[in-house]
Amino acid sequence: MIAASFSPFLALIVSLGGVAAMGFARNGARLRNGLIIGSAIVQMLVLASMIPAVAAGQVMIYEVSTFFPEASLAFRVDGLGLTFALIASVLWLATSIYSFGYLDVLASPNQTRFQALFALTITFTVGVAFAANLLSLYLFYEAMTVATYFLVTHDDTDEAHAGGRRYLAYHLGTSIAFLLPAIGLTWHLAGTLEFVPGGVFGGLDMKAHRALLIVTFLLFLGGSAKVALMPLHGWLPAAMVAPVPVSALLHAVAVVNAGAYGILRVMTDVFGPGLMTGLGLDQIGIWLASFTVVAASLYALRLDNLKALLAFSTIGQLAYIVLGGALANAEGTMGGMLHILNHGVSKITLFLCAGAIYVVTHKKYVSEMHGLVREMPLTVLAFAVGAFSMIGLPLTAGFISKWYLFAGAxxxxxLVAVIALILSSLLAATYYLRTLAVFMGWRCGATSGGFVPPPALGREVDGRILWPMLACAAATVGLGILPEQAALPLLSQVTEAVFAR
Amino acid sequence: MQDMTFSSAPGFPILSLIILAPLLAAVAAALMRDPRQARKTTQAGAATSLVLSIVALVAFRADFAGMQMTERLAWLPSLGIDYALGIDGISVLFLPMTALVFLAIQWVAPEATQKRNRWVDINLLILLSATLGAFAATDAILFFVFFEMALVPGYFLIKLSGTAPDPARAARNYMVVMLLGSLPVLAGLVMAGLGAAEVTGQLSFDMAALSRFALPEGAELAVFAFLAFGFAIKAPALPLHLWVGASVAASPVSMMAWLLGVKLGTYGFLRFVIPLAPGAAAEYAPWVIGVEVVAILYAGLIALGRRDLRSLLVFSSIGHVGLMTAAAFSGTADGWRGAIMMMLNAGIATAGLALCIGMIERRLGHADVRAMGGLIASAPRLTAVVFVAGLALIGVPGTSGFVGEILSLKGVFDAGWGFGLLAVSGVVLGAGYFLTAYQRGFLGVAARPAVAAAPDLQGRERIFGAGIIVLIVGTGLFPGVPESLTRATVAAQIDRQTTLLADRQAASIMLAAMPETAAGREDM
Structure with missing residues (x-):
């Protein structure tokens, strides 16, 4: 059931209200922040209003501009797109509130520019989520790259610029070098750029074009550097120079998920499960993802910098999503899609904790955080929730997606996927529990000089930082306890459409 | 296709006015005493052209394939030469584009904003008029007249306000190369006219009439060779690009913007080379595409090593010409529309960047990124304009450069996916050279006092900057608006080529014994 609807476009442009807030910067931060929160809430409401129809199986479409007869800038909203947009929108609200506190406490300059770019990034994220065809996806990918590039370099230091250069080179470079030819080949072979559940290559003689199709698939994988699949993961640790709210947005919500989302779309709506298994593309995906899952976890074992540890954890967790899609069955794909949501919520909790710790203690290394729990008990609690979810313990969000992934594998x-899933869970347990143990004071880090309490702040940390963090932790638990009430109804529409044929 | 012409406003010579307005303004400005008034007059001339060409754009019927708003006066009846104007989907976009480029040149190019330099203003107007005339001419010889008319002001601009140590010599060199290119064009056009006359018995240089018949194969090959050689020099397309680096280095900013931004040479491929010699074009297409795909890579690699922004823009332009030419020779409607859209983007992004380079040179005395570094701190607005125009240059989606590039690539892919993949790697080099230069020249900390003290965009430059960003993003988000104007004409053109080739093949198989029917006469 396909219906034209203005809502997708509305949801997209509402977040531009945050950009418009820039104009009110001179009238005081209060008005500006109010506008940003207002746009986030309105956007959430618009998106929420779309849930009933989409959950009932409707697909909403809206065309903004015809590029040329075969392609347009157009939106097409199904369960997966709506889920992704909802996460982005909800977590934008949380991260915005958090960033008001974070940037204030650290007295960071150019806050208005920062918030405007933040809002712009969310706009483009929703654009990615709603893209109806490869061209629209590509457009929003690139727009997102440019907007987030200025967020990465926000601190204006040499280190930030170096990280930013790498960020830009990776994203623009791979998308032009790989994604663009992949789009060209798809258009050449299939004659269309639209996303069609189940794939677009149906009418093609598979034997004659076997090699070219495999090349196209590999180019798509390379073009999705945003998902940080090895060996194209180098931008992610480099982008850690950004302020914490940016890292949270980049590494848990917008950019990496956009990459993962794009890969899933290509697997389900360009190639389709039939072609995936028929050409052995599923094996390519499974091996690459499994390698990344294990290698990233192994690398994370030896890291002491908390943000870098979270970055490598992200690299591994995102590969779960790719793995889910590559399994090319309903359970695996469901697991991958769910993990976009579950990983996003859990990982942002962890990043927000890292930021809170930095704001209070100005420390970046785990080994310096010995006994943190005495000073920041709520932060450590939230961190524990996020960590448990990363490991995949029951009653947390991570458990649900991992369950589906196991079923899919x-x-x-x-066998490769099963082993990778088990191994990476064990490795994640090792490094996350070790970190928690340091926080709890049970175990000293390697170079620990003991925890020196900071000058008293009264409470743990500024409320604008604390509450979003706790809310995300609560959501992590909520998604683990009540998965049926969350995204499952939306996402099962997608698996039904893709695997119906 | 009985009637190739259609006039939406019969009797009103809008195209003549568009071409004449700058000329009249030039004459008026030459006669005026007050230099300020003269300057205002010259600007009014270009602005009039712009407004009228936008009117023509709005009045243009997108669903009609043939020439519109036509005008025709017999000029040299004995030679079959007419003063004939008209626009179709291939040329309609380039009139407002050209006028806009010149208006921007008048606003911000250093040599045009200096005081009491009336000669520059007047030459610019003549150049504008000639360019508009070349785009609007539907008579092949009239086109050539305008094409040649552009040489004179170009010569004077390089000589009067060029940047070379010996401007007179640079101007002479430019003239010689241009003549080297334009004489073969003339030869090719005359041969095409005479060849068609042998078939029809009536001498005419009307483009619609010329492209209705396929020439005998030998004559067609000669026409193809002459025209392709001439326009390849003009474009500049590899391997005939060698002159352009020196000429651009010696040019004032206005000539740089015109040489690199207004693609008369590639327009020649679409308007003359392929329609007049469709058989030869199809036969040699793989070779042309092969060479031009190599040109994309070659120019990209050279550009990667260039540190002077002028030189970088030159090689970027050669690469773009490579892609446009390859797309045009792909023989697909996608490729043609892509080439047209890329030419439009050249007028926006390449010309815009040329003018930005002019602003940088005025501030620093040079545009070498090695000696810049950190311009963002002192001139953030200028840096932002360069960034956006650069994104359009490398075809990032959401900018004006994207649709032309993807359509061209599609055309090249359809001509052979190996060509397509090679062409894409050239596009990657584009991202590489632009971002490298941008990082070295604009980002970071300003180490040199001249850079740290450089003023940001001021006055008109700000309006120029805002305008170009709006134009790039607007065209990027709504490329269908200009692109839709090209569809009918391109579809008809591709159709005509295919029919001509099919007819000829059929004729050569069935009637091989009867030489006088070599040309497929039962045309559309």
């Missing part, structure tokens, strides 16, 4: 009969 078994369904596909992929």
């Amino acid at each position: 078994q369904g596909a009969g992929s």
Whole structure:
């Protein structure tokens, strides 16, 4: 059931209210912040209003501009897109409130520019989520790259610029070098750029074009550097020079998920499960993702910088999403899609904790955080929730997606995927629990000089930082306890459409 | 296709006015005493052209394939030469684009904003008029007249306000190369006219009439060779690009913007080379595409090593010409529309960057990124304009450069996916050279006092900057608006080529014994 609807476009432009807030910067931060929060809430409401129809199986479409007869800037909203947009919108609200506190406490300059770019990034994220065709996806990918580039370099230091250069080179470079030819080949082979559940290559002689199709798939993988699949993961640790709210947005919500989302779309709506297994593309995806899952976890084991540790954890967790899609069955794909949501919520909790710790203690290394729990008990609690979810313990969000991933791996009969899932869970348990142990004071870090309490702030940390963090932790638990009430109804529409044929 | 012409406003010579307005303004400005008034007059001339060409754009019927708003006066009836104007989907976009480029030149190019330099203003107007005339001419010889008319002001601009140590010599060199290119064009056009006359018995240089018949194969090959050689020099397309680096280095900013931004040479491929010699064009297409795909890579690699922004823009332009030419020779409607949209973007992004380079040179005395570094601190607005125009240059989606590039690539992919993949790697080099230069020249900390003290955009420059960003993003988000104007004409043109080739093949198979029917006469 397809229906034209203005709502997708509305949801997209509402977040531009945050950009418009820039104009009111001179009238005081209060008005500006109010406008940003207002746009985030309105955007959430618009998106929420779309849930009933989409959950009932409707697909909403809206065309903004015809580029040329075969392609347009157009939106097409199904369960997956709506889920992704909702996460982005909800977490934008949380991160914005958090960033008001974070930037104030650190007395960071250019806050208005920062908030405007933040809002712009969310606009483009929703654009990615709603893209109806490869061209629209590509457009919003690039727009997102440019907007987030200025966020990465926000601190204006040499280090920030170096990180920013790498960020820009990776994203623009891979998308032009790989994604653009992939789009060109798809158009050449299939004659269309639209996303069609189940794939667009149906009418093609598979044997004659086997090699070219495999090349196209590999180019798509390369073009999605945003998902940080190894060996194209180098930008992510480099982008850690950004302020914490940016890292949270980049590494948990917008950019990486956009990459993961794009890969899933390509797997389900360009190639389709039939072609994936028919050409052995599923094996390519499974091996690459499994390698990344394990290698990233191994690398994270030896890291002491908290943000870098979270970055490598992200690299591994995102590969779960790719893995889910590559399994090319309903359970695996469901697991991948769910993990966009579950990983996003859990990882942002962890990043917000890292930021809170930095604001209070000005420390970046785990080994310096010995006994943190005495000073910041709520932060450590939130961190624990996020960590448990990353490991995949029951009653947290991470458990649900991992459950589906295991089911998918078994369904596909992929031993590699099963082993990678088990191994990475064990490794994640090792480094996250070790970090928690340091926080709890049970175990000293390697170079620990003991925890020196900061000058008293009265409470733990500024409320604008604390509450969003706790809210995200609560959501992590909520998604683990009540998964059926959250995204499952929306996402099952997608798996039904893709695997119907 | 009985009637190739259509006039939406019969009797009103809008195209003549568009071409004449700058000339009249030039004459008026030459006669005026007050230099300020003269300057205002010259600006009014270009502005009039712009307004009228926008009117023509609005009145243009997108669903009609043939020439519109036509005008025709017999000029040299004995030679079959007419003063004939008209616009179709291939040329309609370039009139407002050209006028806009010149208006921007008048506003911000250093040599045009200096006081009491009336000669520059007047030459600019003549150049504008000639360019507009070349785009609007539907008579091949009239086109050539305008094409040649552009040489004179170009010569004077380089000589009067060029940047070379010996401007007279640079201007002479430019003239010689241009003549080297334009004489073969003339030869090719005359041969095409005479060849068609042998078939029809009536001498005419009307483009619609010329492209209705396929020439005998030998004559067609000669026409193809002459025209392709001439326009390849003009474009500049590899391997005939060698002159352009020196000429651009010696040019004032206005000539740089015109040489690199207004693609008369590639327009020649679409308007003359392929329609007049469709058989030869199809036969040699793989070779042309192969060479031009190599040109994309070659120019990209050279540009990667260039540190002077002028030189970088030159090689970027050669690469773009490579892609446009390859797309044009792909023989696909996608490729043609892509080439047209890329030419439009050249007028926006390449010309815009040329003018930005002019602003940088005026502030620093040079535009070498090695000696810049950190311009963002002192001139953030200028840096932002360069960034956006650069994104359009490398075809980032959401900018004016994207649709032309993707359509061209599609055309090249359809001509052979190996060509397509090679062409894409050239596009990657584009991102590489622009971002490298941008980082070195604009980002970071300003180490040199001249850079740290450089003023940001001022007055008119600000309006120029805002305008170009709006134009780039606007065209980027709504490329269908200009692109839709090209569809009907391009579809008809591709259709005509295919029919001509099919007819010829059929004729050569069935009637091989009867030489006088070599040309497929039962045309559309």
